[in-house]
Amino acid sequence: MGRVIGIDLGTTNSCVAVLENGQPAVIPNSGGYKTTPSMFAITQDGKRLVGHLAKRQAITNARNTVFAAKRLIGRRFDSDEVQRSAKLCAYEIARGSNDDARIVIGGKSFTCPEISAFILREMRRVAEEYLGEPVSEAVITVPAYFNDAQRQCTKDAGKIAGLEVLRIVNEPTAAALAYGMNRTGHEKIAVYDLGGGTFDISVLEMSEGVIEVLATAGNTFLGGEDFDRRIVEHLLAGFKQSEGIDLSGDPMALQRLKDAAEKAKCDLSARERVEVNLPFIATGSNGPVHLSMEITREALERLVDDIVRSTLKIVDQCLQDAGLPKGELDQVILVGGQTRMPLVQQAVAEYFGKRPHKGVNPDEVVAVGAAIQGETLVTKDENLLLLDVTPLSLGIATFGGHFAKLIERNTTVPVCKSHIFTTTRDNQSAVKIRVLQGESDVAQENDLLGEFVLSGIRPARKGEPEIEVSFDIDANGIVSASARDQATGKEQSITVNATGTLSEEEIQKIIEEQELYEVQLKE
């Protein structure tokens, strides 16, 4: 039996870990870094780049470099998130054949699971190089708010990458697992996760190996990248003022500014001031022009203060959902590289009235939790029981366009619930069941997961037939549904194939295509 790896498939960076002799080990890539940018690119000469190499050319080859594909996975093309991404991204996002979002780069259209698979395959390769053996099983983490479609698509991505996904785990749950390793007792914790591209806050309850997510909230367009952008804007404005040169239209200069901004931001977590030096950034009338500017921690904090404050409003909402006053929390765990910033730590400490826990590495904790979960699954460790919750209510569309919730959000999974429905017309012989996920009372404002028809209902007056609709949400958060006419016993069940999920045939075709590419590369 091979080793199970834990993968934190992040919006901006990904990380892979494994348990070695019961202790977690985060695996460095060939460059020695423990995180790998979740980026994929195709160069002008058709080469495919993943990770650091893709990131280093991300601005100069912006139209062919994919970042933050996680924001698109499992979403409909018309959704707000996809449309907002389309405005922000230099790469093309197009409508797919089943209304999903597709990414067009290098003249080729890719599904979102395909793009995520490039990242997962890279993480698998990193792990295989480190372990010196093939790896075929993994636990992959997703944000707690991911719906059925997003989870299924992530699983598809794992399959394309040659991984059997043993479990999809919520990121805060994984963080709590890593934090709670070797801990006993009863604790309520908040996981404050400020990553490169997203912010999530979750409240969990841990008790004797049982971990339960009580509530979760977040913003998928808020993260460390926004901090970098503010620094870049600051540098651009300063340079324009001192040299009279506008660099905002120069991709080479922007790539350097972005890299320098990210580095300055990280350095300012440990130092009070840093100097940004970018020699030969432009040519002026008197020859080469260099950028040299000092940034202080205080200046950076002024630039991003509103972003940090905005996260706390989301924390308020989450605590309300959990029905917990902040004083009742025992611990606050920081996740995501951006939480290294002293301002973030200070704001969180002030908000919760306690210093955040510093015993876990914010970049690695989620992958470590996933690795722990992987080990638990293969060793069948019964001391650790994960109880996650479904992040969105699940139900069906009813007469008049209403949404009948069958499973409320934040219900612990796995869960199975059923409900009796009836017909709305005399002698109605069939009913169409539309399965939805969301919080709106209006059906069409929620995400449609799928639909199926139950036919052969016995002729009867409206309201007489009893149709039992059952939903199962498994431990991965993936939904299946069935309907049964109680009189005839006729039953119909489906595994909901939601937006962007791929058929077995499609997955196989993608795998073959990628294998062909790799063969061509070797030739």
Added chain:
Amino acid sequence: MAEGPRERTARLLAEGLELFGHDRIDEAIARWREVLALDPNHREARDYLESAGATVSSADRRALAAQALALAEQGDAEQALAMLRAATARTPQDLETQAAFDLLRAHGFAKDRARLGGLGGRPRLEVGREKLLSFDLPPEAGFLLSLLDGKTRIEELLTVSGLDAFDTLHLLVRLQQAGIVEIAA
């Protein structure tokens, strides 16, 4: 004293302009073509001909390509490339000029690769900030230098720079020759 090539070119150009000004277009075109016969890469003559709606003959283009390749053989590859770069920019559809340009670039790329000891080396910055600033470098060089970390191989640099591979390699050679960059095995 007999008229030298430069004087003759200048005279023909001026006569062409004078004739063009009097709407004697065919005669103007003939003068400028004479200029091209003397100097196939003469920018002004080509521009005037294009303005006059006259196409540069394929014989002229062949002559230019041959002249550039001859220059390269004599060791002046920079001048030859400059000529062909300008020519391909003017007539991008001309396959003959493009082929000569590609050939020169391929030769140049091979030479530069040999100078750098292959594409597997890992370039790194060899000078301090103060010394670096004493050089007169273009932004492309600044950008390329920003990508050097001593770990990335030349081959990867060519890919991630997003710049033209030939130009990038050539720039790297120049930076190495200037002592700014060292290539570690």
